[in-house]
Amino acid sequence: MMRQQTVIGVSEAVTILFIFISAKTFLSYGRQFFHESYNAAWMVPLVQTFVGLAGVLLLVTLLQKFPGRNLVEIGEELAGPYINGLFALFYLTVFILGAALTLRGVSERVEAGYLPNTPISMVVLFFAVGAVVVGYLGPEAVSRTARFLLGVLLVTTMVLIALTVPLWRFHTLYPLWGSGPLEILKSGLTSSGDFVQILLLGIIYPFLPGGKIKQVGVWGVAIAGFFMFTYIWTSLLVFTYPAVSELALPSFEISRMVNIGRFGQRVEVLFMPVSIFANLIFLSVSLYAAASVLCSLCKLRDYRPFVPAMAVLVQTVAFIPQNVPQLIYWNEAYLSKYSLGALAGILLVLLLITRFKGKGGVIDEKST
Amino acid sequence: MKKALSAILLAVLLLSPAGCYDYSEPDEKAWVMALGLDKGRQNVLTVTAVIAVPKNIAGGGGGQPASGGGGQGGFITVSLETETLLSALELLNAVMDRKADLSHNKWFVFSRELAEEGIGKYFAPIARFYQFRRTSSVIVCQGRAEEFLAKGQPKLEDNVGKYYELMHRGWRYTEFIPFDNFHHFYIKSSSPGIEPVAVLAALERKSPVYETDAPKTMGRYQAGRIPREGGGNIEIMGGAVFRAGKMLGTLNGDQVGVQKMFNGTFNRTIVDLPDPEHPDQYIILEVEPRQAPEVRVQISDGYPRITASLKLEGDIISIQSGVNYTRPERLPDLERAVEEALLENVNNTVAKSQELGADFLGFGLHAKKLFRTWPEWEAYKWEEKYPLAEVTVNVDYRIRRSGLLHEMEPLQ
Amino acid sequence: MSWLRKLAKYLLYQKPEEPSTTFMAGIEDRPVKDVRQPGAKGAKGAGDKSAGWREDAPGAEPGTREGKKRGRTARARKARGGKKTGETPAPDAVESGHPDTGDNGSEATGQRGMQNGDDVAKQPVAGGKNGNNAAGQAVAGEKNEADSAVREKYAGQVAENQAIEEMLRAKTKLAYDLEENRRVLTAIFRVPRNKDAVLRTLTIGTDPPFRALLVFIDGVVNSQVQNLAILQPLMLFSDLKAQAEKQNGQNGSAGRYKDFFDRVKEALVPNNQVAVADNYQKVVNDVLGGNSALFIDGFNQALLLETKGWHFRSISPPQVEAVIRGPQEAFTEQIRINTSLVRKIIQRPALVTEFIKIGDVSPMQCAIMYMADLANPDLVGEVKRRLESVRGDYLQETGLLEQMIEDSPLHLMPQVLTTERPDRVAAGIMEGKVAVLVNGNPFVMVVPCTFFDLMQSPEDAYIRWPLGTFIRIIRYVGLFLALLLPAHYVAITAFHQEFIPTDLLLAMTGAREKVPFPSIVEILIMEASFELIREAGIRIPGTVGTTLGIVGALILGQAAVAANIVSPILIIVVAVTAIGSFAIPNYSFSLSVRVLRFVYIFLASLSGLLGILVGFFIHVGFMVSLRSFGVPFMVPAAPVTGTSANYFVRGPVWQQETRPDYVDPLQRRYQPEVSRGWLRPGGRKGVKGRK
Secondary structure: OOOOOOOOOHHHHHHHHHHHHHHHHHOOOOHHHHHHHHHHOOHHHHHHHHHHHHHHHHHHHHHHOOOOOOHHHHHHHHHHHHHHHHHHHHHHHHHHHHHHHHHHHHHHHHHHHOOOOOOHHHHHHHHHHHHHHHHHHOHHHHHHHHHHHHHHHHHHHHHHHHHHHHHOOHHHHOOOOOOOHHHHHHHHHHHHHHHHHHHHHHHHHHHOOOOOHHHHHHHHHHHHHHHHHHHHHHHHHHHOHHHHOOOOOHHHHHHHHOEOOOOOEOOHHHHHHHHHHHHHHHHHHHHHHHHHHHHHHOOOOOOOOHHHHHHHHHHHHHOOOOOHHHHHHHHHHHHOOOHHHHHHHHHHHHHHHHHHHHHHOOOHHHHO | OHHHHHHHHHHHHHHHHHOOOOOOOHHHEEEEEEEEEEEOOOOOEEEEEEEEOHHHHOOOOOOOOOOOOOOOOOEEEEEEEEOOHHHHHHHHHHHOOOEEEOOOOOEEEEEHHHHHHOOHHHHHHHOOOOOOOOOOEEEEEOOOHHHHHHHOOOOOOOOHHHHHHHHHHHHHOOOOOOOOEHHHHHHHHHOOOOOOEEEEEEEOOOOOOOOOOOOOOHHHOOOOOOOOOOOOOEEEEEEEEEEOOEEEEEEOHHHHHHHHHHHOOOOOEEEEEEOOOOOOOEEEEEEEEOOOOEEEEEEEOOEEEEEEEEEEEEEEEEEOOOOOOOOOOOHHHHHHHHHHHHHHHHHHHHHHHHHHOOOOOOHHHHHHHHOOOHHHHHHHOHHHHHHHOEEEEEEEEEEEEOOOOOOOOOOO | OHHHHHHHHHHHHOOOOOOOOHHHHOOOHHHHHHHOOOOHHHHHHHHHHHHHHHHHOHHHOOHHHHHHHHHHHHHHHHHOHHHOOOOOHHHHHHHHOOOOOOHHHHHHHHHHHHHHHHHHHOOOOOOOHHHHHHHHHHHHHHOOOOOOHHHHHOHHHHHHHHHHHHHHHOOOEOOOOHHHHHHHHHHHOOOOOOOOEEEEEEEEOOOOOEEEEEEEEOOOEOHHHHHHHHHHHHHHHOOHHHHHHHHOOOOOOOOOOOOHHHHHHHHHOOOOOEEEEOEHHHHHHHHHOOOEEEEEOOOOOEEEEOOEOOOOOOOOOOOOOOOOOOOOOOOOOOHHHHHHHHHHHOOOOOEEEEEEOOOOOOOOOEEEEEEOOOOOHHHHHHHHHHHHHOOOOOOOOHHHHHHHHOOOOOOOOOOOEEEOOHHHHHHHHHOOOEEEEEOOOOOEEEEOOOHHHHOOOHHHHHOOHHHHHHHHHHHHHHHHHHHHHHHHHHHHHHOOHHHOOHHHHHHHHHHHOOOOOOHHHHHHHHHHHHHHHHHHHHHOOHHHHHHHHHHHHHHHHHHHHHOOOOOHHHHHHHHHHHHHHHOOOOHHHHHHHHHHHHHHHHHHHHHHHHHHHHHHHHHHHHHHHOEEOOEEOOOOOOOOOOOOOOOOOOOOHHHOOEOOHHHOOOOOEOOOOOOOHHHOOOOOHHHHOOO
């Protein structure tokens, strides 16, 4: 009870993992699926989820060999500081680019729908402040905040989906295969980078209860996959195929569509908390994770000095895209394409080294 | 902790001079309740905005509630000659003291003239605009929208926005008002296999519509052709069929009802059925949907063959002749008569849709299931094949209730 | 030599801070200035004297503790300028480091100090205008300065106080001589001036008679007990027993008792609690606590006799935490009654009441209660560690102590559950929590405390569970409204008007047409006036209380609207907010919500709902990282820990099977799985299952 070291429970870990992966549903996630798979876009998240599950199992296999150490430290142990430096740079890029594009994206979303006349810098600053404070408080605070807000998130999401059920038009599911099964598979594989956020598991691994990592990873990815699927499914059914591919922010448009009588319309404000909280959690997690990667890389004991620094970096990167279309394009081109492949590559390399060194009996003593 | 707090304080201090850009009081905005589009006289378009006058609407806040002459009560209209719809919104600020805001807009009214020219370029792009709502209604009015909106004075309420909303809300309890709001209008417009039907509206017609008092089914009426006196100035009934953003023709009340039956938005209607035994007397029945319509599409020789079955049920509301149709052995006669009457409507409507070349009944959505992938479906070009399709419709009507009376004694 | 002086001063000043005392806090100087002759001569004389006795016996000074005091004395002396001749601080400095520890020494010092102190105390009391003025100014000016003018002026008295303080702290032993003891006690209690302390001499009527001294504080002792159980037996019947024994031919008391003192203790004082003290500190503390001390000539011990006769409020219904169903008694200001109230509910031997002396005032002012077989020893240890480490002069209030032991003082959230209901404390103790009782305060702290504890009322448990759930949900709605409703009003009317139903929007707009202020100003005006009314309502004397209600209703009600200052809907918002905040059962939590409300209003006026949401996110972040005695504040919601379904909504009583996981109690199970034994055909099987 009086334990003061950082501990993240299973339920909190699953919560941040799945929110970290699926927060993008409140931005422009899935926009390209409709272009690639047409009205069968709802199958793409399923493909992605299976890829994500494979990725997380790979990650778990590696992590389980080194209890109590995060991915950066494991990499250092296995690949040496220089190669691992490159790897860590990749992790850092994932977190920082992800945070930056999300920060900009969510600010643009607020800008687009709620506060059209407010300067983007002020909105960005708002989000940055929220994310920095909670990120600074540590992984415990982030995960508990996420866990505490989970109720709000789930209930609001479910209510939103339930309220749109009268608008569902099932005919849009036909022709069943959209652009064809192969195209769907291709779309799912190329965009599998949407699940690169499983990387978080490698960072928070030391704080998780021992032996539960597989459970956390699988559940986190599965729930995230479920939400991403639900999101694509709902937007597809509400807007039907050709119209849905036009939308920039499908989840926002869905919330604008709710109409339950004269009193219950124009209620998108009610669904603002979901998107804002989910993305704030995403940002806090990213800031913490980036700081933590740097901290492990520099072999420091406290991640906290890095959090504000990361925030500044993230803000800077967030303003690099000149406009929203560029932002969306970057997100698709750099983050959600291939990044999971790169991560899987790194993991495979590390696993190979483990196998190789394991034969020589170097690692075995330390890992057991 | 201290540092975090000071960070917040710092942020707050930094933010506060940034000001409240979006801060605006509700009484600093002009709430647009409806927008009307006409062909312009001095520019491309005449855009008419209906702006609510809150001081006349808020009860008890001083000022008499609106009940006076046209346009003097709960709203004012402003007509502006502009190039585009949204530039009118900008120009409005030059005319009105308050900032015009579309977020409570209820109606988009297009004049028939403009609609027949094509309104795709006006309405589709406004979906991008954040104040615009996909839940607003799309109305096509006979005559000029300008005049239509200016004279559309609510009679029962002060709030013109409520009037507009309730007006279109009639789709819930009458078959004569199409369901499609902007959202459905838009997604139907953009997807192959179904075409939208907008609400048809008009100002009250002053001159008589018909010459004689010969019997006419009420479903044959449509907005602008309803013989009446009194009531509100506006009437909405019937629909305007669109394809590719262009109005192709109008539907009367009954045809809209059939469209709604096939679209699953039909809730109830009342049918005046000539008595099979006394042709000058009527039996009045309520018709409700029993099941979703069954539609089967087959493609033979490259052309669709459509078999549809409408499953309906309903109650007897009144029997003028006093013939006891409510006896179990007589009910099927009545049901058959209803089926025949309805089938005639349906066949008319199907013929109309094939004639217009617009599949507003949505048979294409069922044809979609025959295809494996979207490109195959698009390559089939449904909208070209549909007018030549062979359509067979079967109506199945069951009487469920006979009202508060069971058998009637003839009047002595 | 000035550098030497400076150096010495520096060195002396740098001595590690001793625990502060009333003397050092400089408070006690104030009343003194009124009664003392402040003439320069008197002060000087006193100062000289008090300094003098110290100089007389420099060698007898006990070690390090003395050193500091020496430093002070030296400084005081030095500050008086060159009046002291031939005195340099250097020898003092050297002496201060002189190591000499020994009880004898300390005792000797103490006694000598007392003699001197006594003299000082006996100085004639007279008023002096000049002195008064001067002292007043000095107090106002720099009373906390080390070299304040007041201290300089009354250096003698300061030194005397210091000596008494030191003697008590050093636990100076009692003297054998009754007169000596009497003199010391006179000095300690400042007797001729202080009319409360009574030193009554008496003769114990034994053969031979013994001279004795009874010391007590008038008013806090029960004089009847004193008369019947102390004075009467000692003075009248003390020899009867011995005579009877002699007559009966027994071999007398000589063999049975060690000495006369023992005999008095064992046989002569029919008092229910008797203790023996051998130092002044214990005597003084007990006497102050309402006991009487009996000194007998020739013995260096004192008998402490239980004669407490405090006047206290009787047990009355709870003032703050009223319930409809449930016990209607509340704690009082008397700690012993409070512990008994808890013990009355939990009649189990494992209920432990430990007394802890907090700060430097008196013992027995603070108690902790816990179940020895339930409470986590770590938790108990932590509570004790924190309480014992607290130093301060005036901590006789739960509120003050709470601020000393809470985890994060910067937080607005209360981290300690304060309650005046014994049943609530008992329930907490039975969950494995620890109760902290402070004498003189009817509020008891229960730690650790979580957010959900703050939102609960004991009533939730006393009514049937679906109803308890209902009222608890109502309360959370109240919390939400109290915290966020005004902010949402601002956010929605000023930023998200599309959310308002059209009819309402037009009505609001119409009603606002004549209101000159923006919504944010409106709401600030109304909230501020409401806060004002609420605060005034608490402070207002009861007799004029009703007027406030009328005024408040007028201000907040029709008048503000009629004057077009606020729009009518705002009245509803403010009223609902107020009602919501009254639904929060915990007063300090309610206060924090009242404060945070303004933060949210500010954020909302800045950027609408976005501001509120970001603020709320940060708020939650802080709340989840808060701990109360090591227990996360938001437990069991975040982090999730196993617990009976009772934290947010109220579960059925028969399902409350386990104690909360977060306190990690020694026994996990609260009641057996089948707590309603009659459900089983076997009858009372469930009862047996209880561990």
